[in-house]
Amino acid sequence: MHHLSVALITFACVFCSALLGLYLRTLLPQHHLDDDSIGVVKLATGLIATMAALVLGLLISSAKSSLDMVDASVTRDAxxxxxxDRVLVRYxxxxxxxxxxxxxIVARAAGQIASGDPAQLKALQGTEALERAEYLERKLESLSPQNDAQRRLQARAIEMVNDAIAVREMGVLQAAGSTPTALLVTLVLWLCxxxxxFGLFTPANTxxxxxxxxxxxxxSIAIFLILEMNTPLDGMVTVSMSPMHQALAVLGR
Incomplete structure:
Protein backbone atom coordinates (compact mmCIF):
# COMPACT_ATOMS: atom_id res chain seq x y z
CA MET A 1 0.00 0.00 0.00
CA HIS A 2 1.26 3.48 -0.82
CA HIS A 3 2.82 5.32 2.11
CA LEU A 4 0.53 8.31 1.78
CA SER A 5 -2.51 6.02 1.91
CA VAL A 6 -1.20 4.42 5.10
CA ALA A 7 -0.66 7.86 6.63
CA LEU A 8 -4.18 9.00 5.69
CA ILE A 9 -5.71 5.83 7.13
CA THR A 10 -3.70 6.36 10.31
CA PHE A 11 -4.90 9.95 10.57
CA ALA A 12 -8.51 8.92 9.99
CA CYS A 13 -8.35 6.17 12.63
CA VAL A 14 -6.66 8.34 15.26
CA PHE A 15 -8.79 11.45 14.74
CA CYS A 16 -12.03 9.47 14.54
CA SER A 17 -11.07 7.77 17.81
CA ALA A 18 -10.74 11.19 19.40
CA LEU A 19 -14.14 12.27 18.04
CA LEU A 20 -15.65 9.00 19.26
CA GLY A 21 -14.29 9.74 22.71
CA LEU A 22 -15.89 13.19 22.65
CA TYR A 23 -19.19 11.62 21.62
CA LEU A 24 -19.06 8.87 24.24
CA ARG A 25 -18.50 11.49 26.92
CA THR A 26 -22.04 12.76 26.29
CA LEU A 27 -23.48 9.25 26.72
CA LEU A 28 -21.66 8.04 29.84
CA PRO A 29 -23.29 8.36 33.26
CA GLN A 30 -21.73 11.03 35.43
CA HIS A 31 -20.23 8.57 37.92
CA HIS A 32 -18.09 7.18 35.10
CA LEU A 33 -16.49 10.60 34.82
CA ASP A 34 -15.66 11.20 38.48
CA ASP A 35 -12.09 11.81 39.69
CA ASP A 36 -11.43 8.17 40.60
CA SER A 37 -12.42 6.88 37.16
CA ILE A 38 -10.48 9.62 35.40
CA GLY A 39 -7.40 8.86 37.52
CA VAL A 40 -7.40 5.17 36.60
CA VAL A 41 -7.88 5.88 32.90
CA LYS A 42 -5.10 8.48 32.97
CA LEU A 43 -2.72 5.93 34.49
CA ALA A 44 -3.60 3.32 31.84
CA THR A 45 -3.37 5.89 29.07
CA GLY A 46 -0.02 7.10 30.38
CA LEU A 47 1.35 3.54 30.24
CA ILE A 48 0.14 3.08 26.67
CA ALA A 49 1.48 6.51 25.69
CA THR A 50 4.91 5.59 27.06
CA MET A 51 4.98 2.36 25.08
CA ALA A 52 3.78 4.15 21.93
CA ALA A 53 6.46 6.82 22.34
CA LEU A 54 9.17 4.16 22.70
CA VAL A 55 8.00 2.25 19.62
CA LEU A 56 7.64 5.46 17.58
CA GLY A 57 11.14 6.57 18.56
CA LEU A 58 12.54 3.13 17.73
CA LEU A 59 10.92 3.13 14.29
CA ILE A 60 12.14 6.65 13.51
CA SER A 61 15.68 5.79 14.59
CA SER A 62 15.68 2.58 12.55
CA ALA A 63 14.29 4.33 9.45
CA LYS A 64 16.83 7.16 9.71
CA SER A 65 19.65 4.63 10.03
CA SER A 66 18.39 2.86 6.91
CA LEU A 67 18.33 6.13 4.98
CA ASP A 68 21.82 7.10 6.15
CA MET A 69 23.28 3.70 5.26
CA VAL A 70 21.93 3.80 1.72
CA ASP A 71 23.10 7.41 1.31
CA ALA A 72 26.59 6.43 2.48
CA SER A 73 26.50 3.44 0.12
CA VAL A 74 25.72 5.69 -2.88
CA THR A 75 28.53 8.11 -1.94
CA ARG A 76 31.06 5.34 -1.41
CA ASP A 77 30.05 3.62 -4.64
CA ALA A 78 30.50 6.87 -6.58
CA ASP A 85 38.45 4.72 -13.60
CA ARG A 86 41.71 6.45 -12.63
CA VAL A 87 43.37 3.10 -11.96
CA LEU A 88 42.37 1.95 -15.44
CA VAL A 89 43.79 5.17 -16.91
CA ARG A 90 47.11 4.47 -15.21
CA TYR A 91 47.10 0.90 -16.56
CA ILE A 105 26.95 0.50 -16.18
CA VAL A 106 27.09 3.46 -13.80
CA ALA A 107 24.87 5.61 -16.05
CA ARG A 108 22.31 2.81 -16.32
CA ALA A 109 22.22 2.24 -12.56
CA ALA A 110 21.94 5.97 -11.82
CA GLY A 111 19.10 6.29 -14.32
CA GLN A 112 17.23 3.36 -12.77
CA ILE A 113 17.52 4.83 -9.28
CA ALA A 114 16.61 8.36 -10.37
CA SER A 115 13.52 7.11 -12.25
CA GLY A 116 11.77 6.09 -9.03
CA ASP A 117 9.98 3.41 -11.07
CA PRO A 118 9.42 0.28 -8.91
CA ALA A 119 10.09 -1.97 -11.92
CA GLN A 120 13.41 -0.20 -12.60
CA LEU A 121 14.40 -0.35 -8.94
CA LYS A 122 13.57 -4.05 -8.84
CA ALA A 123 15.86 -4.55 -11.83
CA LEU A 124 18.76 -3.35 -9.67
CA GLN A 125 18.37 -6.56 -7.68
CA GLY A 126 18.05 -8.75 -10.77
CA THR A 127 20.59 -11.16 -12.19
CA GLU A 128 21.13 -8.98 -15.27
CA ALA A 129 22.65 -6.14 -13.23
CA LEU A 130 24.89 -8.58 -11.36
CA GLU A 131 25.95 -10.26 -14.59
CA ARG A 132 27.03 -6.91 -16.06
CA ALA A 133 29.27 -6.28 -13.05
CA GLU A 134 30.68 -9.81 -13.22
CA TYR A 135 31.36 -9.39 -16.95
CA LEU A 136 33.31 -6.22 -16.18
CA GLU A 137 35.33 -8.18 -13.64
CA ARG A 138 36.07 -10.91 -16.21
CA LYS A 139 37.24 -8.27 -18.69
CA LEU A 140 39.67 -7.00 -16.07
CA GLU A 141 40.93 -10.52 -15.43
CA SER A 142 41.48 -11.03 -19.17
CA LEU A 143 43.97 -8.17 -19.32
CA SER A 144 47.59 -9.17 -20.04
CA PRO A 145 49.86 -7.00 -17.88
CA GLN A 146 53.32 -6.46 -19.29
CA ASN A 147 55.12 -5.41 -16.14
CA ASP A 148 54.84 -5.40 -12.36
CA ALA A 149 53.14 -2.00 -12.26
CA GLN A 150 50.35 -3.17 -14.56
CA ARG A 151 49.96 -6.38 -12.56
CA ARG A 152 49.51 -4.35 -9.37
CA LEU A 153 47.00 -2.05 -11.08
CA GLN A 154 45.07 -5.02 -12.46
CA ALA A 155 44.87 -6.64 -9.03
CA ARG A 156 43.77 -3.38 -7.47
CA ALA A 157 41.10 -2.81 -10.15
CA ILE A 158 39.67 -6.32 -9.63
CA GLU A 159 39.59 -5.76 -5.87
CA MET A 160 37.81 -2.42 -6.31
CA VAL A 161 35.18 -4.00 -8.59
CA ASN A 162 34.52 -6.67 -5.96
CA ASP A 163 34.18 -4.01 -3.28
CA ALA A 164 31.85 -1.97 -5.49
CA ILE A 165 29.63 -5.00 -6.10
CA ALA A 166 29.47 -5.71 -2.37
CA VAL A 167 28.63 -2.09 -1.52
CA ARG A 168 25.96 -1.95 -4.24
CA GLU A 169 24.31 -5.17 -3.06
CA MET A 170 24.36 -3.98 0.54
CA GLY A 171 22.78 -0.67 -0.47
CA VAL A 172 20.07 -2.35 -2.56
CA LEU A 173 19.21 -4.80 0.20
CA GLN A 174 19.12 -2.03 2.79
CA ALA A 175 16.90 0.07 0.53
CA ALA A 176 14.43 -2.79 0.20
CA GLY A 177 13.68 -2.72 3.93
CA SER A 178 10.16 -2.27 5.26
CA THR A 179 8.37 -1.45 8.49
CA PRO A 180 6.93 -4.56 10.22
CA THR A 181 3.18 -4.51 9.60
CA ALA A 182 2.31 -5.99 13.00
CA LEU A 183 4.34 -3.31 14.78
CA LEU A 184 2.76 -0.55 12.71
CA VAL A 185 -0.79 -1.83 13.37
CA THR A 186 -0.04 -2.10 17.09
CA LEU A 187 1.27 1.45 17.17
CA VAL A 188 -1.82 2.81 15.40
CA LEU A 189 -4.06 0.89 17.82
CA TRP A 190 -2.25 2.41 20.79
CA LEU A 191 -2.58 5.88 19.29
CA CYS A 192 -6.31 5.33 18.78
CA PHE A 198 -8.20 12.34 25.37
CA GLY A 199 -11.64 12.90 23.88
CA LEU A 200 -13.46 10.91 26.54
CA PHE A 201 -12.36 13.08 29.43
CA THR A 202 -12.26 16.46 27.71
CA PRO A 203 -15.29 18.74 27.24
CA ALA A 204 -15.92 19.27 23.55
CA ASN A 205 -15.16 22.72 22.12
CA THR A 206 -13.46 24.14 19.06
CA SER A 220 0.29 10.36 10.87
CA ILE A 221 3.08 12.54 9.41
CA ALA A 222 5.58 10.76 11.66
CA ILE A 223 4.41 7.37 10.40
CA PHE A 224 4.55 8.64 6.81
CA LEU A 225 8.17 9.73 7.28
CA ILE A 226 9.06 6.36 8.83
CA LEU A 227 7.66 4.51 5.83
CA GLU A 228 9.38 6.87 3.39
CA MET A 229 12.79 6.65 5.04
CA ASN A 230 12.57 2.85 5.04
CA THR A 231 12.44 2.93 1.23
CA PRO A 232 15.15 5.50 0.43
CA LEU A 233 15.34 4.82 -3.31
CA ASP A 234 11.75 5.78 -4.14
CA GLY A 235 9.01 8.02 -2.80
CA MET A 236 9.24 11.60 -1.53
CA VAL A 237 12.16 11.04 0.86
CA THR A 238 15.08 9.66 -1.17
CA VAL A 239 18.86 9.64 -1.06
CA SER A 240 20.74 12.24 -3.07
CA MET A 241 22.13 11.05 -6.42
CA SER A 242 24.50 14.04 -6.69
CA PRO A 243 27.62 11.95 -5.89
CA MET A 244 26.76 9.52 -8.68
CA HIS A 245 26.10 12.32 -11.17
CA GLN A 246 29.40 13.95 -10.26
CA ALA A 247 31.15 10.61 -10.76
CA LEU A 248 29.57 10.24 -14.20
CA ALA A 249 30.86 13.70 -15.15
CA VAL A 250 34.39 12.61 -14.29
CA LEU A 251 34.35 9.17 -15.94
CA GLY A 252 35.97 8.91 -19.34
CA ARG A 253 38.15 11.98 -18.99
Missing amino acids: ANVVLL GPQTQEIRDMLKQ IIFGA TVVIALFLGALST
Missing part, protein backbone atom coordinates in the same frame (compact mmCIF):
# COMPACT_ATOMS: atom_id res chain seq x y z
CA ALA A 79 33.95 7.40 -5.06
CA ASN A 80 34.99 3.82 -5.85
CA VAL A 81 33.87 4.20 -9.46
CA VAL A 82 35.98 7.34 -9.94
CA LEU A 83 39.01 5.70 -8.31
CA LEU A 84 38.55 2.59 -10.47
CA GLY A 92 47.11 2.12 -20.14
CA PRO A 93 45.04 2.56 -23.30
CA GLN A 94 44.23 -1.18 -23.31
CA THR A 95 41.51 -0.47 -20.73
CA GLN A 96 39.54 2.04 -22.82
CA GLU A 97 36.83 -0.50 -23.65
CA ILE A 98 36.50 -1.39 -19.96
CA ARG A 99 36.27 2.28 -19.02
CA ASP A 100 33.48 2.81 -21.54
CA MET A 101 31.68 -0.23 -20.19
CA LEU A 102 32.09 1.06 -16.62
CA LYS A 103 30.54 4.40 -17.54
CA GLN A 104 27.60 2.68 -19.24
CA ILE A 193 -6.69 4.34 22.44
CA ILE A 194 -4.70 7.36 23.60
CA PHE A 195 -6.66 9.87 21.51
CA GLY A 196 -9.93 8.19 22.41
CA ALA A 197 -9.10 8.70 26.08
CA THR A 207 -10.05 24.46 20.71
CA VAL A 208 -10.10 20.82 21.83
CA VAL A 209 -11.13 19.55 18.41
CA ILE A 210 -8.37 21.56 16.70
CA ALA A 211 -5.80 20.30 19.21
CA LEU A 212 -6.86 16.69 18.64
CA PHE A 213 -6.81 17.26 14.88
CA LEU A 214 -3.26 18.62 14.98
CA GLY A 215 -2.12 15.78 17.24
CA ALA A 216 -3.57 13.16 14.91
CA LEU A 217 -2.02 14.93 11.92
CA SER A 218 1.40 15.01 13.58
CA THR A 219 1.38 11.29 14.40
